[in-house]
Structure formats: C-alpha cells, structure tokens
Amino acid sequence: MAETEVNGGIVVHEFIGPEDGQVVVLTPGGRFSKEFPGVREMAEGIAAGGKRVLLWDRPNCGNSDIQLYGQSESHMRAETLGVLLEKLGIEKVAKFGGSGGARDSIVFALMYPEKVTHLALWNIVGGNFSTMSLAGVYILNEIRTVRAKGIEGILQLGGAAGGWTDLIAANPRNADRLRALGAEEFERVMTRWLDAFIPKPNEAIPGVADYQFGEITVPTLVIRPGVNDIDHPPTTSFRVHSMIKGSRLIEPPWPEDAWEAGGAAREAGTGNIFDSWVLASPILVDFLDGKEAGTATTVAWNGRPGA
Known part of the structure; x- marks a missing residue:
C-alpha cells in the first residue's frame, strides 16, 4: 500500500497482479473503501487473468484524505485519479466501476478520454428514486x-x-x-x-448530460442490473448502453436478486452488497482480451430484460 499527494491531499492506493499486466482501475460505489467486502475479491479475480489492478481509496473514502471541491464529488474524484495516474507514470488504463463507481468511471472517461482504453460499468445509478x-x-x-x-x-x-x-x-x-x-x-x-x-430529464445518470455519452468512443461493456433493483434500475443501464455507440449490454453473472440479497445479508451480518461482484471478474478479463464477454441482453415487449 502506498500514499501519493494529489491536490493537497493524500490518496492511499495499491496494486494487485503482475507488474507487466494491463492496468485496470477498479472503483466501488458509495463512500466505501478499497477494503470494503467484495472489492478486493473482485480485484483478485481480475488479477488472476493477468491484469494489474489499481485499488484506491478515493477522496472521502477509506484511509485517504477528505477533499471537497469541483463540480460534483464524481468530478473531483476523476480529477484526483487523473493526477494520481500522472504521478504514478501510468498513461493508459481500463476503467471499471460499479454503482457510484460506474458514475465515477463515466465522468473519468469524459474528463480524460486519452487515458482510457476500455470502460466497464455495472449497477448504474439513475432514475428519480435512486x-x-x-x-x-x-x-x-x-x-x-x-x-x-x-x-x-x-x-x-x-x-x-x-x-x-x-x-x-x-x-x-x-x-x-x-x-x-x-x-x-x-x-x-x-x-x-x-x-x-436533482433528477433532470436530460441526465440518465446524476451530473452527466445525455449528450456527453456521445463523446465516449472506447470499447464499453455494460452489465445489466437485476430486474427489481430499485437503486440501479435496468432502464438506466439500457439508456447508457443506447447512448454509447458500439457498447455491449450483457446479462448479469449474478442472481437477479443479488443486490437485494446482499443488502439483507449486510443487515443480518452474514455478507455484504458487493459480495457477488467477483462473479464478473472472468467476464471483465475476457472483455479486455477481446473475447466475447457474457450473454447479450434483449428487451421484451414489457420493457423488462427477456430472452
């Protein structure tokens, strides 16, 4: 584990995987740290595929310093990561993120398009309730x-x-x-x-105008959330997929109720909300290696995912 100063604050980070592996920046949701259950397990799964995963405590997460500036918290974190990569001498990364980490990843890809080779997103937040x-x-x-x-x-x-x-x-x-x-x-x-x-009709996800998605040109993988996931409604993933040209939307590798079950397990003290994410690790490795990643999603007449 290492510490790097960025914009006057310390950012705690570490690498998992071979030194010569393709660099993947993995970002969880919430203000949760890189040590939150499920995050490291997912990183280890990606690293097992020969990739070098950068885990980092974003500002206002884990052991890093609190920082407050910028257009939004996601924009601040994107700027922090951009400077961090420059200080680490890393020119290109694959950017992976789930839940709030998906939003952070999208903002990063928009702010630093020259640094991103691949984008993978899951459990994307959007819609009025979430x-x-x-x-x-x-x-x-x-x-x-x-x-x-x-x-x-x-x-x-x-x-x-x-x-x-x-x-x-x-x-x-x-x-x-x-x-x-x-x-x-x-x-x-x-x-x-x-x-x-503040929900806006022209923003599929918080803080990003719909027209901006047209600026994302890198290979992008979107993993559909569960059909009843109120915090990450499937319609948001469908919208994001439709706005990123050439993106691929696939079925989740975890059960349809994985998010709800994870929340219940967290309340019961028997598990946590990101525990199922490790199941996506081999799919994400295949995505980076140019292999067919997962099963494509289709949409039934009622708007729900269907075969």
Missing part, C-alpha cells in the same frame, strides 16, 4: 447539520454508506482538514454537489 436517495445519503443531512451545528457537527456525523465519523476514525488528520475547510465552504461545496442529484 438519484434522490443519494441526495439524502450524501448531501441533505450534511447541509442541515452544518447549518445547525457548524463544522463540529459534521465531525460527529455518521452514515450508513460511510460517514464522516468513519473517515476521521480511519484517518485522524481528516478532523483537522474539515476544521480548516470551515462550515461556510463545506456548505458551499455540498450545495454545489447537490445539483448533480
């Missing part, structure tokens, strides 16, 4: 808290998807970083980031 849900998870309580209790209130704010208290516990210097930022600037950034999570 987009507004994210506003509640990541933004609205922050704004209420900082207005009522100042920055010290933020230092005490937890969260199911990785709260500020968790980030401070993992990296104590984050408390001083938040205090140095101050309540006024924290609220200003949160208010700006909120705009991405």
Whole structure:
C-alpha cells in the first residue's frame, strides 16, 4: 500500500497482479473503501487473468484524505485519479466501476478520454428514486447539520454508506482538514454537489448530460442490473448502453436478486452488497482480451430484460 499527494491531499492506493499486466482501475460505489467486502475479491479475480489492478481509496473514502471541491464529488474524484495516474507514470488504463463507481468511471472517461482504453460499468445509478436517495445519503443531512451545528457537527456525523465519523476514525488528520475547510465552504461545496442529484430529464445518470455519452468512443461493456433493483434500475443501464455507440449490454453473472440479497445479508451480518461482484471478474478479463464477454441482453415487449 502506498500514499501519493494529489491536490493537497493524500490518496492511499495499491496494486494487485503482475507488474507487466494491463492496468485496470477498479472503483466501488458509495463512500466505501478499497477494503470494503467484495472489492478486493473482485480485484483478485481480475488479477488472476493477468491484469494489474489499481485499488484506491478515493477522496472521502477509506484511509485517504477528505477533499471537497469541483463540480460534483464524481468530478473531483476523476480529477484526483487523473493526477494520481500522472504521478504514478501510468498513461493508459481500463476503467471499471460499479454503482457510484460506474458514475465515477463515466465522468473519468469524459474528463480524460486519452487515458482510457476500455470502460466497464455495472449497477448504474439513475432514475428519480435512486438519484434522490443519494441526495439524502450524501448531501441533505450534511447541509442541515452544518447549518445547525457548524463544522463540529459534521465531525460527529455518521452514515450508513460511510460517514464522516468513519473517515476521521480511519484517518485522524481528516478532523483537522474539515476544521480548516470551515462550515461556510463545506456548505458551499455540498450545495454545489447537490445539483448533480436533482433528477433532470436530460441526465440518465446524476451530473452527466445525455449528450456527453456521445463523446465516449472506447470499447464499453455494460452489465445489466437485476430486474427489481430499485437503486440501479435496468432502464438506466439500457439508456447508457443506447447512448454509447458500439457498447455491449450483457446479462448479469449474478442472481437477479443479488443486490437485494446482499443488502439483507449486510443487515443480518452474514455478507455484504458487493459480495457477488467477483462473479464478473472472468467476464471483465475476457472483455479486455477481446473475447466475447457474457450473454447479450434483449428487451421484451414489457420493457423488462427477456430472452
């Protein structure tokens, strides 16, 4: 594990796999770290196919420093990754991401098209429920808290998807970083980031205008989510697939209820939401190697995936 300073903050990262392997940047969702269950297992599966996987704690995740700037949190993370790759001397990567990591990957591909060779996406967030849900998870309580209790209130704010208290516990210097930022600037950034999570008819995913998908020209693989996944509705994956010319939409390698089952297992303390992701590792390796990856998705008359 290594640390690299990017834009005044430390980014924690590591590589898994052979040194001469094609570099893959793997990004999970939420504000979850590279150590969140299921992430490393997926990386190891990809590395077993001869690839070199870069795992990293994005700003506001895991052991990296808190950072708050940019158009949205995804745009900030994309800029962070771009600088990180430059400092590591890596010119080209395959960019893989699920859930919020899919959004981060899309934004990165748009901001740094010259650095991306392949794009793979799964569990893409979109639609009114999931987009507004994210506003509640990541933004609205922050704004209420900082207005009522100042920055010290933020230092005490937890969260199911990785709260500020968790980030401070993992990296104590984050408390001083938040205090140095101050309540006024924290609220200003949160208010700006909120705009991405206001559903808009011309945005299939939060913070990315539909026309921008036409700028993605690299080979792209989209894995359809479960038919009843309310957090990652299939219609969003269909829209993204339709807007990226030449992309391939495939059936998931995990059960239709994998996301719901993962959430239930997390509540019961018997598993977690990303546990099934490892099942996609061989498909992703085949995708990079130019082999047929997975089974193509078709859409039945009722709008649901069908044979």
